[in-house]
Amino acid sequence: MNILQIALAIEKWAAKQAPITVQRERCLNTKRKDACSACALACPTDAIRLEGGVQLQPEMCIQCGLCLHACPTGVFSGDDEAYRLLYCVAQLVDHESVELACKFHPSAAQGSQRVDAVLTTTRCLSALNVPTYAALFGMGVHKVIVRLDACANCTLAPLSGSIEQTVANAQRLVPDGKRSLVVEKDAAPRRTKTRPIYAINNPPLSRRAVFQRFLGATPSENVLTAFKDAAESEASPIPLERRQMLEALRALPHLRSDTQLPEQSFTNLAVSSACTACGVCSRVCPTNALRARQEAATFALEFTAAHCINCGNCIDLCHEQAVSRAGTPTLDEVRQEQVTTLYTGTLRHCPKCRAPYTGDGEFCPICTYRSQNLFGDKLRRG
Numbered sequence: 001m002n003i004l005q006i007a008l009a010i011e012k013w014a015a016k017q018a019p020i021t022v023q024r025e026r027c028l029n030t031k032r033k034d035a036c037s038a039c040a041l042a043c044p045t046d047a048i049r050l051e052g053g054v055q056l057q058p059e060m061c062i063q064c065g066l067c068l069h070a071c072p073t074g075v076f077s078g079d080d081e082a083y084r085l086l087y088c089v090a091q092l093v094d095h096e097s098v099e100l101a102c103k104f105h106p107s108a109a110q111g112s113q114r115v116d117a118v119l120t121t122t123r124c125l126s127a128l129n130v131p132t133y134a135a136l137f138g139m140g141v142h143k144v145i146v147r148l149d150a151c152a153n154c155t156l157a158p159l160s161g162s163i164e165q166t167v168a169n170a171q172r173l174v175p176d177g178k179r180s181l182v183v184e185k186d187a188a189p190r191r192t193k194t195r196p197i198y199a200i201n202n203p204p205l206s207r208r209a210v211f212q213r214f215l216g217a218t219p220s221e222n223v224l225t226a227f228k229d230a231a232e233s234e235a236s237p238i239p240l241e242r243r244q245m246l247e248a249l250r251a252l253p254h255l256r257s258d259t260q261l262p263e264q265s266f267t268n269l270a271v272s273s274a275c276t277a278c279g280v281c282s283r284v285c286p287t288n289a290l291r292a293r294q295e296a297a298t299f300a301l302e303f304t305a306a307h308c309i310n311c312g313n314c315i316d317l318c319h320e321q322a323v324s325r326a327g328t329p330t331l332d333e334v335r336q337e338q339v340t341t342l343y344t345g346t347l348r349h350c351p352k353c354r355a356p357y358t359g360d361g362e363f364c365p366i367c368t369y370r371s372q373n374l375f376g377d378k379l380r381r382g
Contacts, residue, residue, distance in 0.1 A: 020056060020063060020078040026239075027054045027075050028311055031284045035313065042070035044158050065127025066162055072309045073286050074239030081121050081200065082132040082244065083227050088203035089139055090220035092117050096140065099184075099195070100125060101147040104154055110192040113145055113184070118197040126159040126166075130265065131244035133170035135227065137179050138251025139220040144181045151185075172262040174252065223251045238287050238307050246306055250335050257332035266334060267310045269303050270326035271343035276365045277358040281314035281323050290314050290342075299358055300344045305329035306337040320365070 028035040029050060040048045047060035048067065054075055056067075067076045089095050094116040101108035101118060102125050108118050121127070125146060136144055146167055151160040164183055171181050198204055226247035233243060245265065249255075269290065271281075277299040282292035289307035293300045306329070314323045322343075329338075345358030350367055357364040363371070 018079055019058065020061060020065075020067065020076050022054060022056050023075055023077065024053050026073045026286065027071075028073055028286060028313065029054065031286065032313055032317060035316075036072070036311065039067045039071045039075065042066050042162065044156070062156075064124045064156065064159060066124075066159060068127060069129035069166070069241050070162075072239065072311055074241065077240070080127050080129060080132070080240075081123065082129070082135070083224070083231065084200045084203075085119065085121065085128070085132060086135055086139065086220075086224055086227060088119055088198060088200040089136060089141065090218075090224055091203045091205065092198075097143040097145070098136070098141055099145040099147060100128070101150075103199070104156070105147060105150045107150075108147065109194055109197040111147070111184075111195060112192055114193060115143075115145065115195055118147075118195050120197065120199050122199070122201050124156050124159055125163050126156075128163075128166065129241055129244070130166060130170045130173060131241060131248040133167065133181055134174050134245070134248035135223050135251060137174055138223050138248055142179050146181070146183045148183055148185045149187050169262070169264050173265060174255070178254070219251065223247070226251070239309065242287070242307065242309060246334065246337070249331060255331055257330065257335075259331040261328050261331060261334060263310075263328050265310075266305060266328050267308060268305055268326045268329050269308070269314070269342060270324050271301050272322045272324070273345075274320040274322040275301070275343050275345065275358060276320055276322075277345060277347060277356060278319070278365070280317055280319070284313040284317050286311060286313065294347070294356070297347050298344060299347050299356070301342045303340050303342050304337055305340070306334040 024030070030053070037050060039054065040050050043066065044064065045060050045062055047057045047062075049055045049057065056076070063078070065078065065080060068078055068080050089098060097113075097115040099111060099113060099115045099118045101120050103120050103122055104124070105120065108120055111118070125148075133144060146163065148160050148163060151157050167181055167183055174181070227244060230243035230247055231240060236243065277294070279292040282290050282301065287307045287309055289304050289309075291302045293302060315325070347356045347358060349356055350364035352363055352367045355364045355366070359365070361368050
């Protein structure tokens with residue numbers, strides 16, 4: 001156990017945070033060997049192992065929460081603090097500008113920026129994801145300041161780079177001159193202001209917020225409801241972070257509907273005429289973003305960009321190299337979860353094995369390969 005684990009062992013016990021759970025069947029490595037190692041690379045204490053299937057070693061885990069959004073398929077589940085943070089903001093009388101600091105910050109109430117409130121989380125800020133930052137803007141926040149000025153003296157200092165990367169990804173997602181998301185890394189100057197400070201697990205009681213509920217749903221209430229519903233849809237193959245992302249984007253009416261979304265979070269796909277209707281691409285898609293539809297005489301591939309996590313399974317496992325990335329979708333396509341038909345073809349039946357396929361060959365691709373490679377074999381249809 002290294003010094004980081006020792007320093008936080010008592011803190012983790014005192015916090016009594018719910019443990020992080022693992023759903024191994026969601027891991028990309030179950031469908032394609034060595035497909036992904038994002039969680040293991042992100043973990044600051046090497047608590048995650050990938051040998052023999054993804055494993056989380058509880059005695060080494062410090063529950064920083066980074067794995068919750070480092071994994072693209074939602075293998076890890078736990079409290080990402082998104083709902084509690086957003087709920088706390090909704091209770092504020094004024095929340096056009098807020099500052100975020102972790103519970104370990106020694107002087108969060110002091111700072112050079114004039115803000116409506118300083119909010120402290122119950123764990124490291126690395127647990128916050130891109131959708132949470134986007135949702136804050138959907139609730140009417142115009143400026144978010146992320147305090148990292150005390151990170152250098154914290155045992156969790158190695159996580160500050162990940163926090164900055166998450167903030168940068170959120171900035172690319174919500175490009176707008178009227179709204180800003182900034183990181184504050186410099187130590188506060190001698191002249192500082194004392195600002196109201198609230199812990200997100202102990203939000204202020206706002207009479208105005210109560211009265212607004214009687215008058216009708218506010219943007220803040222709509223975002224809260226959407227995030228709560230997303231968290232309760234556990235049976236969905238779409239990861240929680242992607243469901244949160246979709247709800248956050250729907251809460252941003254100031255963005256133009258034709259805004260191209262950043263490739264860090266979204267992608268479009270294209271399928272060429274080389275497709276043989278084997279259906280491998282749809283079977284290895286972890287979120288059902290790519291679906292095969294077969295009827296008596298036709299085959300089609302349908303794609304929903306809003307659900308695609310850009311894992312690359314369909315591209316890497318297509319034997320004919322028919323699947324490729326094709327730019328990024330627009331905001332409107334994602335908000336509406338638009339379904340696009342990427343490929344349609346007329347089915348033929350192989351005279352040797354009777355398997356359905358598309359293309360101009362006399363036989364299906366597997367039988368054609370076998371006839372040309374007497375001592376070789378081709379991957380069977382999955």
